[in-house]
Amino acid sequence: MTFWLLLSVNSITFGALLFLLAAGFSLIFGLMRIPNLTHGSLFMLGAYFGATFVNGMLGAYFDFWLAALMAAALVAVFGAVIERFLLRQLPGQPLAQVLVTLGISFMVADLCLMAWGGDPIAVATPPGLTGFVRIGPMVFPLYRIAVIGIAIVVGVALWLLLDRTRIGAMIRAGVDDPDMARVVGIRVSGLFTMVFALGAALAAFAGIIGGPILTVYPGIDQYMLPLALVVVILGGSGSLLGSVVGSMVIGFLYNFGQALFPELAYFVLFLPMLLVLLLRPQGLFGRFIP
Amino acid sequence: MTARLAVFIIAIMALVTLPQWMHGVYYVNVASQILFYAVFALGLNVLAGYAGLVSLGHAGLFGISAYATGYMLNLGYSHSVAIATALSIGMVSMAIYAVLSLRATGIGFIMITLALGEIVWGLAYRWISITGGDNGINLHGRPEPFGIALTSPNAFYYAALIVFLIALAVMTVFVRSPLGAALMGTRDQPRRMTALGYHVWLIRFFACMLSGLLTSIAGILFVYYNQFISPQALDLTASAEVLLMVISGGAGTLLGPIVGSTLVVVVKSVVSGYIERWNFLLGAIFVAIVILMPEGLVPGTVRLWRAAFARRRPGPVVEATEKAS
Numbered sequence A: 001m002t003f004w005l006l007l008s009v010n011s012i013t014f015g016a017l018l019f020l021l022a023a024g025f026s027l028i029f030g031l032m033r034i035p036n037l038t039h040g041s042l043f044m045l046g047a048y049f050g051a052t053f054v055n056g057m058l059g060a061y062f063d064f065w066l067a068a069l070m071a072a073a074l075v076a077v078f079g080a081v082i083e084r085f086l087l088r089q090l091p092g093q094p095l096a097q098v099l100v101t102l103g104i105s106f107m108v109a110d111l112c113l114m115a116w117g118g119d120p121i122a123v124a125t126p127p128g129l130t131g132f133v134r135i136g137p138m139v140f141p142l143y144r145i146a147v148i149g150i151a152i153v154v155g156v157a158l159w160l161l162l163d164r165t166r167i168g169a170m171i172r173a174g175v176d177d178p179d180m181a182r183v184v185g186i187r188v189s190g191l192f193t194m195v196f197a198l199g200a201a202l203a204a205f206a207g208i209i210g211g212p213i214l215t216v217y218p219g220i221d222q223y224m225l226p227l228a229l230v231v232v233i234l235g236g237s238g239s240l241l242g243s244v245v246g247s248m249v250i251g252f253l254y255n256f257g258q259a260l261f262p263e264l265a266y267f268v269l270f271l272p273m274l275l276v277l278l279l280r281p282q283g284l285f286g287r288f289i290p
Numbered sequence B: 001m002t003a004r005l006a007v008f009i010i011a012i013m014a015l016v017t018l019p020q021w022m023h024g025v026y027y028v029n030v031a032s033q034i035l036f037y038a039v040f041a042l043g044l045n046v047l048a049g050y051a052g053l054v055s056l057g058h059a060g061l062f063g064i065s066a067y068a069t070g071y072m073l074n075l076g077y078s079h080s081v082a083i084a085t086a087l088s089i090g091m092v093s094m095a096i097y098a099v100l101s102l103r104a105t106g107i108g109f110i111m112i113t114l115a116l117g118e119i120v121w122g123l124a125y126r127w128i129s130i131t132g133g134d135n136g137i138n139l140h141g142r143p144e145p146f147g148i149a150l151t152s153p154n155a156f157y158y159a160a161l162i163v164f165l166i167a168l169a170v171m172t173v174f175v176r177s178p179l180g181a182a183l184m185g186t187r188d189q190p191r192r193m194t195a196l197g198y199h200v201w202l203i204r205f206f207a208c209m210l211s212g213l214l215t216s217i218a219g220i221l222f223v224y225y226n227q228f229i230s231p232q233a234l235d236l237t238a239s240a241e242v243l244l245m246v247i248s249g250g251a252g253t254l255l256g257p258i259v260g261s262t263l264v265v266v267v268k269s270v271v272s273g274y275i276e277r278w279n280f281l282l283g284a285i286f287v288a289i290v291i292l293m294p295e296g297l298v299p300g301t302v303r304l305w306r307a308a309f310a311r312r313r314p315g316p317v318v319e320a321t322e323k324a325s
Helices: A002-032 A040-052 A063-086 A092-115 A144-164 A165-178 A176-182 A189-216 A220-235 A240-260 A261-281 B002-017 B025-051 B058-074 B079-101 B104-128 B153-176 B178-188 B190-195 B200-226 B237-248 B256-274 B280-293 B295-310 B314-324
Strands: A133-137 A140-141
Touching: A002 A040, A002 A140, A002 A144, A002 A189, A002 A240, A040 A063, A040 A092, A040 A140, A040 A189, A040 A220, A040 B190, A063 A189, A063 A240, A063 B025, A092 A220, A092 B237, A092 B280, A133 A144, A140 B295, A144 A165, A144 A189, A144 A240, A165 A176, A165 A189, A176 A189, A176 A220, A189 B002, A220 A240, A220 A261, A220 B104, A220 B237, A240 A261, A240 B058, A261 B079, A261 B104, B002 B153, B002 B295, B025 B058, B025 B153, B025 B178, B025 B200, B025 B237, B025 B256, B058 B104, B058 B200, B079 B104, B079 B200, B104 B237, B104 B314, B153 B178, B153 B200, B178 B200, B237 B295, B256 B280, B256 B295
Parallel strands: none
Antiparallel strands: A133 A140
């Protein structure tokens, strides 16, 4: 019983991390129709930047949360630069945009390997959250519970942004029908940069938040990217609710799969994706077929 | 046409005599690698070039055949049984890939093939009882078709050359066949092709199967060449590398993938001797080609060549009109 509960908490935690990663991926894909293959790299960059700040590699030790915000801001700027100076050069050529993002992800991976070496780096758990929570006979790591809380806060904030503000209405209009949104005077191209930067910041934030659990190592970009991809295929692109449901499904499948059939864990993950593709190609909550 | 024929004959002669004029086992081995990667790239080109369906999961298919060969050989089966099994498993996997990914075109196709490729990678990496996990599978020995042992680099080179030439011939025939024309039709005008009564899905499925066949053959050559297969040969980088071969040379041309595989293999084997950062260079080449020469090296050069050739022609025409006036 304890085993299953602990596994469930781990699943929700992993799902929460995936949600932070996939929400941005889904928005970028929904609005710009680009599967941003640098998304795993942005996650990794966030984690490495965070580790650098928190572990005092620059000589100064930063507070975990301050480091998380700094890493997210840095990566957001990086994302905006990619969007403005590279993707903007290739309007209406999704294939070229995919290839460029893929090329950038290789360059980032190699630069990270050069800068931080091949050994995994653990990000120190923030000091207040190192303990455990006792609920009846069970003990849960406090940090994992905190990650779930953070994801809920970010999710609600994103929902408020998308559903209750003018900018959010513009983004939704852009996702539903970019051409019509342009016609009614929404600057869709400005939105592109903003959403790309927001998605990059979220991915980087997920990277550093996940740092104390997953550690950071070369290859984590290619490890996380397909997971984000599956979440979006499952949930439907451009849908926040889809990201939430997709992330949770994948979080559970991944952890339970690893516990029950370790050799086929990766395969189990993709089964629901195949089912969704066959039965509902636009994803559970998606509005269009990519 | 005669000039083209002459170039073709010279190229074939050069390839056949390569071990004589290119001294050193290392260079013959690089040439063998170029040949089987060219077969792989020709296979991907059927989809990415002629069908307009870009796959980012082809290294998975390539790996499935390679693993199947290694696994069967290690179970003690003969080379011919192993190769036949690997080809059939490769084709069945391609059929599954095709049924799933042909639900979509364009970006959707890329995403689904990417995810499928990652599944195969995950299986290779984790299904340790079959694949040996990170340690991979070691092979012992190469086949001996018609009693000729392929153990020496030269013999293997000639085997790869024969396979490559057959693959190239098949592609040449395919591209000029009605089926090839129909495939290009589904790439450019799928709706019109449907209206004309073509079964677009079925034509694309055939293209997938041809692509899968060439890919499987390349995978088998790869595993016999290296005598080793590990998950690294299946990852996203590997899929991207072969896509780079197709796109850098020129997708949708016969020669493009061959030029591209030559470029990538040579840069990889030569450059990686000097610098460690091969992946960075790969990414940079990718970005540069997409932005600067999106149509690829072969069509790009042809375009420049034609532009230079066409500029010379108007000369006499202008003279003639001047004389007439």
